[in-house]
Amino acid sequence: MAPQRTVQLSLKKPTQAVCVVDVETLVDVHSDVPRGAKTFRVSASSEVKISMLYDPERVTEPSGRSHWPLDANVEVAVTVGAASKDLNDLKVTISYYGWQEDGALGHSVLYLTGVDISLDVDAGRKGKVKRSRGDKKTWRWGSEGYGAILLVNCDKDSHGSREDLYSSQLMSLEDLQDMSSMVLSCAGPDELFDSHKLVLKTSLQDSKRVRVFRARARGGTFLSGYQQVLGPHRESYEVERHPGERDIRFHVEGLAFPDVDFSGLVSLSVSLVDTASLPEVTLFTDSVAFRMAPWIMTPNTQPPLELYVCSVVDSHGANDKFLDDMAYLARKANCKLVVCPRVENRNDRWIQDEMEFGYIEAPHKSFPVVLDSPRNRGLKDFPYKKILGPDFGYVTREIQYAGASGLDSFGNLDVSPPVTVGDKEYPLGRILFGGSFPKSSGRRMARVVRDFLQAQHVQAPVELYSDWLSVGHVDEFLSFVPTSDPKGFRLLLASPTACLQLFREKKEEGYGEAAQFEGLRYKAKRSINEMLADRHLRSDSLHVQKCIDWNREKLKRELGLAESDIVDIPQLFSLKGAYAEAFFPDMVNMVVLGKYLGIPKPFGPLINGRCCLEEKVRSLLEPLGLRCIFIDDFLSYHQLLGEIHCGTNVRRKPFAFKWWNVVP
DSSP, rough: OOOOHHHHHSSSEEEEEEEEOOOOEEOSSSSOOTTTTEEEEEETHHHHTEEEEEOTTTTOOOTOOOOOEETSSOEEEEESSSOSSTTTTTEEEEEEOOOOOOSSSSSEEEEEEEEEEEEEOOOOOOOOSSOOOSSSSSSSTTTTTEEEEEEEEOOOOSSSSSSSSGEEEEEEEGGGGGEEEEEEEEESOOOGSSSEEEEEOOOOHHHTEEEEEEOOTOOOSSSGGEEEEEBTOOEEEEOOOOOOEEEEEEEEEEOOOOOOBOOEEEEEEEEEEESSSSOOOEEEEEEEEEOOOOEEEOTTTTTEEEEEEEEETTTTTTTHHHHHHHHHHHHHTOEEEEEEEEHHTTTTOHHHHHHHEEEEEEEEEEEEEEEOOOTSTTTTTTIIIIIIBTTTTEEEESSSSSSSGGGGGGGGGEOOOEEETTTEEEETTEEEEOOOTTTSSSOOOOOHHHHHHHOOOOTTOOEEEETTTTSGGGTTTEEOOOOOOOOOEEEEEHHHHHHHHHHHHHTTTTTOOEEEEETOTOOOOOOHHHHHHHHHHHHHHHHHHHHHHHHHHHHHHHOOOOOOOOOEEEEEEEEEEEEEESSSOOSSSSSEEEEEEEEEEEOOEEETEHHHHHHHHHHHHGTOOOOEEEEEEEETTGGGTOOOTEEEEEOOOOOSSSSSGOOO
């Protein structure tokens, strides 16, 4: 809204002014007054609303047609309720009187032209543009909030080589569905726009983050019928208004995700400008605010849609058996299996490390978006060349001045289910990633990625301690599984203490000679007695337990968890220098597909023909409604310092909860 205007009156000739519908305009009744005038009276056309502004402690409102005093700072404001049909078709008359009311000493006449100007968006977040006279230039979070939403147009609906957001021309009519609508109402006499113009504009910074298209008259069914009017290198646009045109529709797309240097908010405005004045005068401005939809991760508790895995060959042969096991698991979970062939992965099997699936959402549309990690190994082209496409977006953050570390891979990126911490709700969960011990100088995830995750606002990231691991990923010691009880999930933590306790129990039961790695030709067997007597293995595992316990306490604190929400999964670790590696296949590093869990087969000691580690895990998880499927990944993944979760990736169903209802 432009500052409230004041119209100067003249006794000598009528004054003409333009009034925007429902916007008050002040009328100066004091500047040109007949000699001897002490009071005044206002009369107007029935379509004009007159408001008298005064201090009630100094002035008593006259009754009937009585006059108002001129010496008491009484102001007059006029408002029109509808657009005029013709120029100057509304009239306001100010009549001046002395103390005697016999006859007027003079008259000032004001002719008004009503024009209806409004810039409107889906501020109510209902999926439709609705006319509003409320506060459209601010944006508020929460279920009672308001403000429009933009999708970053990061998919590829056309056959171009890059995401749609890089094109200054509309490349596909389907691309309009990724944009948010904006409507400019501009009703009034056509002649008015011979001396007035409408200017749509944004700031220099926002012009780099938003692009606006307009459909030319009757050109909405052809690509050539759309033109870019705002965007990079174009901050303003003089709106072409055709005779009789009352509503002009625009399509707005986002060009940038929230980040450390961008809050996610952009603003657009339209101004009515009087071009007959020198210099030109802005009579009215209406502004709207948009927020870019954040990138949102989905936790293991969300239903699986697609399971991704790579076909690879190494010195032990192809991983065909592993692929068969993944196909079986996908069928059980009723989700699609996507196999990335060797020609596309260049024998890089760690598809979890390369990318993370998420989504973006506006009231009118949602689509998945893959976040590409900066690791850039064999799979580096797969997300961009094979996943980016129609209604499937892409985003990445590259490290500019140094190479990626192991902690920049997305096995080191997870998200919790929805949690409540005290009075604070996190209905979309909290992002988790690993780093160094606080105040140490160890490895951390790259700042450019951390900043991006933090800037999304809706999943408040938590940095854990994972630098004690050789690979350094959080999926080596934690996972979340869905449950059928009221809590809805459990946090699984790798537990050396639980494993040593289990082995001690089995020894006391007389099974001390039962051996770990039984049945593996390429791995030396270790009896329970030998493992318990191995001081180095015990010492290494207890060191790891302290590292996990530090994370345990932080997770309880940051996610509002109780001990009953945590399940300890037996696991041993050994140190290679200063860093830990799983002693046998790391069962926490599993793939979760609904109630079906693809768990690395631990090859634990056989007791009565059954693996005691598998039996223990079943006893912990199956009462929660889960199904444990143990899969041999020893040669293809475990020996290369990864497991099933590292070698798979899952796209999941988005949350039903709408992110704009969050209160960050």
